Amino acid sequence: MFAKFTTIIFDLGDVLFNWSPQTKTTISPMTFKRILSSPTWFEYECGKISQDSCYERIGNQFAIDPSEVANAIAQAQDSLQSNNELVSAIQQLKAESNGGLRIYAMSNVSRPDYQVLHTKFTGWSIFDQVFTSGAVGERKPGLAFYRHVINATGINPQNTIFVDDTSENVLSARSVGFHGIIFDDTRQVIRALRNLVGDPVKRGKEFLEMNSKNLKSTSDSDDAMDDNFMQLLILDATNNR
Structure with missing residues (x-):
């Protein structure tokens, strides 16, 4: 390795996977995003409440039938597509490192939703390990999640790049010593990664x-x-x- 960075941590949703909030239900894209940003959803992502309890509480809070919530989530999951350009770039960087680069994923996703996500992608081997909020019981941007990943992997934050589409998550990453990159364009991020870890x-x-x-x-x-x-x-x- 010619660069000091030996580890990259990627978010999954809206980074390595793209999806659409547009569904054929009565739930508008704006309401759908509000649901995914609600305290109830955050509890669900951390495994503090069950899927059924989450949908029921969301239904009460947004005046939506819980079955409609379930349908919207299922349709959003059906729209998932992997970012093949980024995946290929990661594979190439890892191959060029000759074993010197570790790749991790760190995602706010519940256990049930991660099980579905896992069926949508065949390239999980690019990751040395995947950390989810559902398994850890913490979520980004909470610092406890970042510290868990650091302790579990033994990585040095000063040698670690963190890529996420949410600025709050990147700010938290920087606060624990990671080099944070806000994901906004696939090719720009690939170029930045090559400059940081490439030869x-x-x-x-x-x-x-x-x-x-x-x-x-x-x-x-x-x-x-x-x-x-x-x-x-x-x-x-x-x-x-």
Whole structure:
């Protein structure tokens, strides 16, 4: 490994998996998101109440039949799709590290919902371990969840990258020493990860080869100039005509 980072922790929902809150039930996307942000749902994610109790309480709080809540959740789960571009990038980074990079998942998800999620993806082998709020009994952004992961894995927070789509979760990660990245665009995050954990020499050579015969010197006034000396330096660095 050429970089100091030896561990990456990923969120699952809206990072490695995409889903839609649009269902064929009477529950609007806005109400659906409010349900998933409710204290009752948070208790369910931590395993403090059962699935049936959760749906019943949600139904009472939002004046919705519990069966309609169950249908909406099932339809949202059916819409789950893995972020294949990010998964491929993780696989490549891990392969290039020659065993020097560990990958973990850390997700706010109940035990029943994780069981469903587990059937939607065949690439779980990219993770060294998966931590869920349902199994741990804590959820992000609570610091207890982060400390549990640190203690269970023995990782050094200073050598760890944390990727999540929620700013509060990333702030908590930074507070325990992780290098936090807010997930907002797959390709930008992949680029950031490559810069942090990839081999800089390998990246440099790939850049030179990709831009062969197009690399020119630039003057102070931004005028591009053909420069034999620069080309000779590149030849010396790459040994590739």
